[in-house]
Amino acid sequence: MKKIRIIIQKEWAEVFKNRLIISTIIFMPLLFSALPLIILGFMPGDDGSVDAQLTTELPDQFAQYCGEELTASECYKVFMVNQFMLLFMMTPLIIPVNIAAYSIVGEKTTRSLEPLLATPITTAELLAGKNLAAAIPAVLGSWLGFFVFLGGTLILSGSPQVVRALMDPMWWLAIFVAGPLLAILSVNFSIMVSSRVNDPRVAEQLSAVVILPILGLFFGQISGLLLINSRLILIMALLLALVDIALIYVAVRIFQREVILTRWK
Amino acid sequence: MIQTESLTKKFGDILAVDRLTLEVAEGEVFGFLGPNGAGKTTTVRMLTSLIAPTSGSAVVNGFKVGVQDQEIRRTVGILTETPGMYDNLSAEFNLLVYANLYEVEDPKRQVEKYLKLLGLWERRMDEAGSFSKGMRQKLAIARALLHEPRLLFLDEPTAGLDPEAARLVRDAIEELRKQGRTIFLCTHNLDEADRLCDRIGVFKTRLLVVDSPANLRTRLFGRKVVFHLASVDESLAEIVRQMPFVKQAQVVDNKLVVSVDEPEAHNPDLVRALVGAGAQIQFVGELRRSLEDVYLQLVKSN
Ligand SMILES: Nc1ncnc2c1ncn2[C@@H]1O[C@H](COP(=O)(O)OP(=O)(O)O)[C@@H](O)[C@H]1O
Ligand SMILES: [Mg+2]
Secondary structure, three states: OHHHHHHHHHHHHHHOOOHHHHHHHHHHHHHHHHHHHHHHHOOOOOOOOOHHHHHHHOOHHHHHHHOOOOOHHHHHHHHHHHHOHHHHHHHHHHHHHHHHHHHHHHHHHOOOHHHHHOOOOOHHHHHHHHHHHHHHHHHHHHHHHHHHHHHHHHHHHOOHHHHHHHOOHHHHHHHHHHHHHHHHHHHHHHHHHHHHOOOHHHHHHHHHHHHHHHHHHHHHHHOOOOOOOHHHHHHHHHHHHHHHHHHHHHHHHHOOHHHHHHOOO | OEEEEEEEEEEOOEEEEEEEEEEEOOOOEEEEEOOOOOOHHHHHHHHOOOOOOOEEEEEEOOEEOOOOHHHHHHHEEEEOOOOOOOOOOEHHHHHHHHHHHOOOOOHHHHHHHHHHHOOOHHHOOOEHHHOOHHHHHHHHHHHHHOOOOOEEEEEOOOOOOOHHHHHHHHHHHHHHHHOOOEEEEEEOOHHHHHHHOOEEEEEEOEEEEEEOHHHHHHHHHOEEEEEEEOOOOHHHHHHHHOOOOOOEEEEEOOEEEEEEOOHHHHHHHHHHHHHHOOOOEEEEEEEOOOHHHHHHHHHHHO
C-alpha cells in the first residue's frame, strides 16, 4: 500500500506541474456543466403557452416517464437535463487520458523506468499506482462538474422538480458508479497503449480511440435514437465493470518488465 | 556474494553475454572491464533481476536469479547507466520516492543521511533537472544506497563526467569500499579499474581473464627489471643471459631490460654480476606495463 501511495504522490507531483493538465482537470468539467446550464437558462418559462407544442415534440416514452406531476415545460427541462448526462460521463473518460498515456512512455523517455523496475515494486503495485494517479483526479473532476451543474440547475430552472430529476438514482448511478468505471476503462487502456509505444504523443492519440464510442453514444442519444434511462445506465455499468476487470487483467499480463525495459530505442 | 554459472543472454540473434562463469567475494570491489557493447549492462541487468537470462544460472546475495527476484531487488543497490531521475521533482523528493519503494524504515532520516553524505543537502529542494551531471550522478548513487545494500552494482559511474566530477564520484566509491560493501563496477576506464578494484574481469561477450590488476600485468607480460647504466653493450646482456633465472635480456638505449619471475629474489645476484663486469649502475627499477597494454592486447586478440 505504501508503495502504491508513493507512486501516486510522485505522479501527482509531476503531473500537477503541468498547467495544461491542471486546466483539463478543472475546466473541462466546468465547461461541460456550463453548456447545459446555458441552454437551460435560455429555455422558456412556465407560462403554459408553449406547453402543448413542447409536449408534442417530446418522444412519447419520455412524456410518459415525466408523469402527471410535471408541467410540460418542466418535463422538457428534465428531458434536456437528462440528455446531457452522457456529457458528464465523458469527463472521467477524457480527463485521465493525458496523465495515463504519458505514465509509462514518459518513464521510458526519461530513462527512469529502469531504476524504478529495479526496486522491489510488483507490477500490480506499479500499475495500481499509475491507475489511481490518473483515475482519482478524473473522477473528482467529474464530480465537481456534476455538483456545479446541480447547483446551477436549481438556480436557473427555479423548479425543485427538475432538480429532483437530477437526484434520481439513474443520475447517481451514472455519476458515482459508471463514472469511476469509465475512468478505469480509459486509464487502463491508455496505460496499456503507453507501455507499448515509445512516443508520448502516439500514446495520447491512440488512447483517444476509447472516447469515440462514447461520443457516438452521445450523438446517437441527441438525435433521439437512444433514450437514457436507469436500465440503460445499469446495463452499461455492469458491462463496464466486466470490461474493466478484463482490462486490468490484460494490462498486468502484458506488462512484461523485460520487454518494456529493453525493446525500445 | 555473486556466483554465476554459464550465464548467457541472447537478444534474438545477438549474443550479448556468452557463458559467463564468475565469482565475486564479499567485500570485494570487482571491476567488470570491457569496451562499449561488450555486454556489461546486460550482465548487470541479469544480476539485478531486471531481465531474465537466456540460460545458465546466477546466485546474488544468496538468492537465485529468476526464482527469488523480489529478494534480489530488495537487497541489491544499482546505479543504472543513465541516472533516470525525475528531473522536475526536487532531489529530496526523488530520494523519498525510492526510500519508500525500497521499504526503508525511516525514509526521511535515511534520505537526509545520504544527501548530507554526498554533499547535496544544501541543494535538496532544487529540481534534479537543475543539477550538473556530476551532482546528478551523486544523487543516483545516494538513491542506490538508501536501503543500505551490502552489494552494489555501478554501471559506468564516471562515464561522461568531466575529470573533476569523475574524481568526486571515484572518491565516493572509495568511501563505499572502505565501508566494506561489495561492489560490482562496470567500466571501460582502465585507470579507474586499476585504481579502485581488487580484481578485474576483462569482458567482451565472454569473460577473457580475471585477476588482480598487478597479476594481470605479470601474467601477460612477465616482470621486467630495468638497469639504467652509464654505458651498456651486448656483452653485458650476454653475461646476464648466462644466469639460469633470466628469461630474456635486451639492450635498449643505455638501459638493460631483464625479464625475471621474481625480481625480489634475483635482483641482488643480477646487480652483483653486473658490477663485477664493470657496469656503472645509475638506477634500478621495475618496468611497469600499464593495464592499458594488458587490455588492448586482450581485446585485440579476441
Ligand atoms: N534490448 C536489446 N535488444 C537487442 N540487443 C541488445 C539489447 N540490449 C543490448 N543489446 C546488445 O547486446 C550487446 C551488449 O550490450 P550492452 O550490455 O549494453 O553492452 P555494454 O554495457 O558493455 O556497453 C550489444 O551488442 C547490444 O547491441
Ligand atoms: Mg553499458
